[in-house]
Amino acid sequence: MTATAPHPRLTKAPTDPHRARGPRLPVRLLPLAPAVVLLLLFLAGPIAYCGYIAFTDLQLTGQAQESFVGLDNFTRAFGDEEFLNAVWLTLVFTVLSSLIGQNTLGLALAALMRRASKPVRTLTGGIVVTAWVLPEVVAGFLLYAFFRREGTLNAILDWLHLPSQNWLFTLPILAVSFANVWRGTAFSMLVYSAALNEIPKEITEAAEVDGAGGWRRMWHVTLPMIRRSIGTNLMLNTLQTLSVFGLIWVMTRGGPGGRSQTLPLFMYEQAFQNSLIGYGTAVALLLLLVGSLFSLVYLRLLRTEV
Amino acid sequence: MALTLASRRTTRRLAADAGLLVVAAAFVLPLAWVVLSALDPAANLRVKTPDGLTLDNFDAILTPEITFTPLLNSLVLCGGATLLTVVCAALAAYPLSRFRSRFNRPFLLTILFATSLPITAIMVPVYALFVRVDLIDTVQGTIFFFTASQLPFAIWLMKNFMDGVPKELEEAAWTDGASSLQSLLRIVLPLMGPGVAVVTVFSFVMMWGNFFVPFMLLLTPDQMPASVSVNDFFGNRGMVAYGQLAAFSLVYSTPVILLYVLIARRLGGGFALGGAVKG
Numbered sequence: 001m002t003a004t005a006p007h008p009r010l011t012k013a014p015t016d017p018h019r020a021r022g023p024r025l026p027v028r029l030l031p032l033a034p035a036v037v038l039l040l041l042f043l044a045g046p047i048a049y050c051g052y053i054a055f056t057d058l059q060l061t062g063q064a065q066e067s068f069v070g071l072d073n074f075t076r077a078f079g080d081e082e083f084l085n086a087v088w089l090t091l092v093f094t095v096l097s098s099l100i101g102q103n104t105l106g107l108a109l110a111a112l113m114r115r116a117s118k119p120v121r122t123l124t125g126g127i128v129v130t131a132w133v134l135p136e137v138v139a140g141f142l143l144y145a146f147f148r149r150e151g152t153l154n155a156i157l158d159w160l161h162l163p164s165q166n167w168l169f170t171l172p173i174l175a176v177s178f179a180n181v182w183r184g185t186a187f188s189m190l191v192y193s194a195a196l197n198e199i200p201k202e203i204t205e206a207a208e209v210d211g212a213g214g215w216r217r218m219w220h221v222t223l224p225m226i227r228r229s230i231g232t233n234l235m236l237n238t239l240q241t242l243s244v245f246g247l248i249w250v251m252t253r254g255g256p257g258g259r260s261q262t263l264p265l266f267m268y269e270q271a272f273q274n275s276l277i278g279y280g281t282a283v284a285l286l287l288l289l290v291g292s293l294f295s296l297v298y299l300r301l302l303r304t305e306v
Numbered sequence: 307m308a309l310t311l312a313s314r315r316t317t318r319r320l321a322a323d324a325g326l327l328v329v330a331a332a333f334v335l336p337l338a339w340v341v342l343s344a345l346d347p348a349a350n351l352r353v354k355t356p357d358g359l360t361l362d363n364f365d366a367i368l369t370p371e372i373t374f375t376p377l378l379n380s381l382v383l384c385g386g387a388t389l390l391t392v393v394c395a396a397l398a399a400y401p402l403s404r405f406r407s408r409f410n411r412p413f414l415l416t417i418l419f420a421t422s423l424p425i426t427a428i429m430v431p432v433y434a435l436f437v438r439v440d441l442i443d444t445v446q447g448t449i450f451f452f453t454a455s456q457l458p459f460a461i462w463l464m465k466n467f468m469d470g471v472p473k474e475l476e477e478a479a480w481t482d483g484a485s486s487l488q489s490l491l492r493i494v495l496p497l498m499g500p501g502v503a504v505v506t507v508f509s510f511v512m513m514w515g516n517f518f519v520p521f522m523l524l525l526t527p528d529q530m531p532a533s534v535s536v537n538d539f540f541g542n543r544g545m546v547a548y549g550q551l552a553a554f555s556l557v558y559s560t561p562v563i564l565l566y567v568l569i570a571r572r573l574g575g576g577f578a579l580g581g582a583v584k585g
Contacts, residue, residue: 028401028405028407028486029401029407029409030401031397031398031400031401031486031487031490032397032398032401032402032413034393034394034397034398035394035395035397035398035457035461036398038390038394038450038453038454038457039420039454039457039458041450041454042432042450042451042453042454042455043420043428043454043455043457043458045435046428046431046432046435047428047431049431049434049435050427050428050430050431053431053434058434105329108325109326109329112322112325112326113322113326114322115318115319115321115322116319116322116323116325116326117319117323120322120323120326120327120330121326123326123327123330124326124327124329124330124333127330127333127334127337128329128330128333129566129570130337130563131333131336131337133511133559133562133563133566134515134559134562134563135514135515135517135532135533135558135559135562136515136516136517136533137515137517137533137534137536137537138340138515138536138555138558138559141340141536141551141555142336142337142339142340142555143336145336145339145343145351145352145548146335146336146339148351150350150351150352151351151352152335152336152339152351152352152353155352155353155354182333182336235422236422239422239423239424242424242426242427243424243425243426243427244426245426245517245518246516246517246518246521246533249517250517250537264426264427267427267430268429268430271430271433277430277433277434280430281430281431281434284427284428284429284430284431285427287424287426287427288423288424288427288428291422291423291424291427292419292423294422295419295422295423296419298422299415299418299419302418
């Protein structure tokens with residue numbers, strides 16, 4: 001490369017320092033090199049490797065060389081009840097916690113905050129954001145304590161004379177979904193607060209003068225105006241939720257009996273508890289494909305002027 | 307008329323306040339548990355008034371084995387990865403922000419695409435790859451992977467902050483004979499100091515809390531960061547001492563909460579996150 005070229009700046013007229021093309025392009029792009037090398041080696045590399053070993057029977061131990069097995073891992077997955085169970089649970093988890101929970105609660109909080117008094121707004125915002133900033137594993141513990149048989153939720157139910165139960169055993173997927181709502185709502189709240197702030201006051205006031213009530217204003221005026229934020233927020237929430245591992249791992253380990261085993265936990269179990277790296281990777285590849293699809297939709301939604 | 311409007315506003319504000327307080331109460335319960343239990347000599351899994359206040363739980367966990375080594379490991383791991391992330395991101399953002407070229411758009415779109423990929427999905431192949439190239443159970447390998455996974459977002463954020471620094475100042479420096487690297491170091495980065503701080507803190511916070519990456523890539527217990535070692539409270543120690551668990555959770559969480567508070571204002575009256583979530 002031409003990294004040793006002496007001060008290219010000096011030889012150029014300073015009036016045109018941002019020329020699009022020219023011999024100095026490689027030099028200009030040189031600062032990208034460390035990032036690109038790292039990204040290629042440690043991100044693109046593993047993804048490509050993922051695309052390879054998903055088609056092999058690579059195992060953790062006792063096998064010198066993996067061999068190519070074609071689509072075996074995938075046909076196996078779609079005939080595997082545990083896999084289908086994990087797909088179903090991932091769907092439930094995503095719909096409950098991200099599409100419904102985080103999204104709706106986040107929007108509701110953002111909308112309420114616009115009307116609430118400042119101390120209440122600050123307090124609530126602070127609490128919700130703290131839940132979000134906590135390390136994943138700590139959040140897992142707190143919710144584990146909350147949902148356990150001896151935990152806080154049952155204490156409240158007892159106090160209200162409602163039947164208590166062992167939530168992590170009877171409704172594990174519901175418990176981890178609530179945990180994810182607890183942990184992830186702050187993001188939607190912040191996104192929607194920003195979006196609502198950008199709506200000109202005149203528009204909502206005009207609707208109010210025209211006699212539109214709160215719900216109608218929300219439905220006919222506010223929601224259409226923030227629909228792009230809704231779209232991007234849904235995408236990001238979904239992607240986030242698809243990759244939740246630590247939270248569920250700490251709370252239930254995917255159990256009992258696989259009843260809270262979403263795809264990332266299934267992938268982990270196959271690869272490590274069952275030593276089937278090839279099979280686990282095939283699941284990973286499927287997860288990655290779903291993620292990429294969402295990611296592409298997200299890019300379309302952004303329609304950003306990069 | 308004015309009066310009814312005003313009173314309607316008040317009613318509405320009270321209703322909103324009430325609604326928010328209900329949600330806040332529900333959200334605060336798990337947080338209250340961790341704070342109260344840490345100070346409670348007889349903590350269990352419920353939120354309750356402590357049976358007297360004590361610092362014994364902290365005393366019990368503030369040992370090299372339980373707290374200091376894992377936290378130091380976290381610091382080395384996340385500090386190293388953050389440093390690498392920020393340096394690489396600042397360098398990469400510079401040409402993307404300063405020069406127009408036909409590579410910019412595809413590069414930035416790829417970066418944005420990678421930003422939202424579920425990294426969890428590739429941990430199994432990363433493990434397999436790391437075994438093959440002998441990087442498994444090494445701190446540097448984990449740092450490299452952490453950096454790569456955080457880089458797309460860091461570059462994106464950094465580029466957006468850099469776009470906010472006017473070019474004129476730099477052009478003056480160029481006329482005086484400064485190289486690009488000099489103008490990046492002496493002019494652009496100092497001017498976007500708060501932006502660099504946001505990228506630094508954000509990357510650090512993300513990695514500090516990350517469980518799955520070190521859980522997969524590190525094997526030796528001595529190297530484990532706090533995000534993984536905290537799990538031992540359940541696994542190896544038999545009866546769970548909930549008070550100690552709570553105390554450890556507090557000690558482990560406090561740094562990132564403080565750091566977040568430090569940058570919260572920058573990230574946003576709207577959590578702008580450099581446009582990555584702008585609709």
